[in-house]
Amino acid sequence: MARRAKVGLARRLVTPEGVALDLRLASGGARAGAFVLDALLMLGILIGVSLALVAFHVGFGAVLGNFLIVIWLLGFFLLRNFYFILGESSGRAATLGKRVMKLRVVARDGGRLTGGAIVARNLMREIEVFLPLTFLAYSSAQGIADQWTAALGLGWTALFLFFPLFNRDRLRAGDLIAGTWVIETGRRRIGADLMAKGADRRIDFAPSELEVYGQYELQRLEDVLRRGEAGAMAAVADAIRAKIGRYDEPGDQAFLDAYYRALRRHLERRLLFGRRKRDKFDAA
Template structure:
């Protein structure tokens, strides 16, 4: 796996010879996404709190300790599983990241695994919420715990500014999980490629189109957009070997035809609610 670093731009060359051009999210953009997510979670927490207070009042105020336990448990689940569930979806992004046009990807260019998503988000408990808990407890107990407050504040500052001191803008969670947060545009996949492409009468069977999914379609689109002969040759060789199709001359002609056929195939499946994320998805 080769990597080229220029500013926030990154190019990964996979073992299959596919070059992926990415742009890392800036620290400010990531902070903006977190603020959006935090405000949303705050709204959800407020709604849950009001519901618990109403439930508590309906029992005459006799469930005080139970309500506190339920609230703490709900807050823990919210602040952890909100991020995990959001990034486990097809867009690999929470609502805040979608608003800021960001997504999470694996740094090795492979598939983003559930283990990586869980690891990077559980680390947020140590990075943010644990020191904030120290601060809250120290504040409620007065000046006697000012050292605890100072420790919590220093801990928070350390992890808060951590992305500013590494070239890849990584959180501690990203470092452990092997992930990047990248910028991504909101455009229809290959719409202009489909309009501008020359029609090639090359047929592909259902079994040939069932091999790859949306992830590979996007990577193929990037290769066609760049038009680099070496990259197209490497990708064409990989796909030909997978399909056992050596009857179509010309790498660009072959890739263009396979791209359009695969895109139509995936779009038809989406009409019936069937989504194939990548070549590993067997759902």
Template sequence: MARDRPKLARTLTTPEGVTLNLRLASAGARAGAFILDCLLLMGILIGATLLAGAFHMRLGTQMGGIIQIIWLLGAFALRNFFFILGEAGARSATLGKRVVGLRVVARDGGRLTGGAIVARNLMREIEVFLPLMFTAYSAAEGVASKWTAVLGLLWAGIFLFFPLFNRDRLRAGDLIAGTWVIETERRRIGADLLAAEPAAAAPPAFDRAALDAYGEYELHRLEEVLRRDDADAITTVAATIRAKIGHAAAGTGSAGDDRAFLNAYYRALRQHLERRMLMGTRKADKFAG
């Protein structure tokens, strides 16, 4: 077990210069998450198929072609937007990834962009769904030969097993989008972290300008640093935030002092952002107004 761990261990440096120690998702974990997502999609598609069949019987055969086109377009939209919307959320993960404990991150350490999410998920059409659908439809209609069906299966198989043949366990979509899939803890955002960390006896005071310096994205990244409890990362992040908000270091400047400072700033920033949301105002990141 200890020998296998370094194989998937990676370091990621954020634009602020913070180094995070990560563990890439194994091929088995990624396959498990994908299977869970596909089972959910299949359940939805089965329900949609039954509904389409009911409409077909009620409206008659003259509407069969239109219903089939609507079903195909709906299936395409569902299997793409399901993955895109899931990874565009705060957890950067579909439902299957959340269950397994995975999330998507940008390999350059920056924020996961919408373009990267769209690119990695549209590639799944070329990798898996289109060749499998072509094989199924052509076999059912007798359009293609057995060799064509075998070719479609081989095409899908190559891309399905592609993560096994590169050290970062990347899909073709990850290569194009510049993303990693990493292991992460299943958690409620922030609630359990606040409960686990007692408040300092005399926490430092932060003014409005200091709390407006960062947004929800930076709050989540700070939470990750506190959870990983890496001494070097804590020292670097504390120094970065102090410089950003103009807060002078107090005491000895030890790792313990930095941790206490980050705990206090995390609490204050989270409460500040929650108050803004209650007033209908959200600050997505430090670049937002």
């Protein structure tokens, strides 16, 4: 189980492998901004699909009216659920709104973000927001909603929308169930200075020694090298040596500098041929 040190929105995770990672949680405003951007994008898609269905209905007559309504409702359900699931299942673990706000989803235990966690956190959004609002809109359209029904629906939605503001980790109910955090990523040129650092010492690695890790591990290794903490570097160096069976190179920092440069070049060459290795579990 990962250990966490809390200072404001800053968090330090110690992963099951013993690697300390410094993270910063997304603020409530950043998360709200990302959701608004995603909602606007989905609204645009929904309007486009609705106009297409109206045109289809006008062209082929009213006999397909009820069928088109069912198609619209089904499409709306799939859009509001699978938009988030597909976005967070990508290599960036973020929807378009989160990318604009420089956010991503990670597992709170420091491990790999699983598909089950992504599905769980996003299906909870259906209960938190979309179902009560859909029920309220349907009740109003049918003339069966009174002021108490409206207050209940809006109160339920507001409770979950503002829930992240009332806990220290800025968690949605979906995050609690799935065991996830939403963190800031920031934009920077990854590893440019690390590639130049220590380049005078050359250590060669075989392709088989570089195939064991992917982009996720490369980013974690970069974090460790940037912090420069001797204990963390020793733990990571020992883990890599044990993984690839390489004990002939003394010096943890020099070994990690060389392995970082070699792994990054290896992954970049793979990308040139359209082969992306997201992490050590990715066999692609």
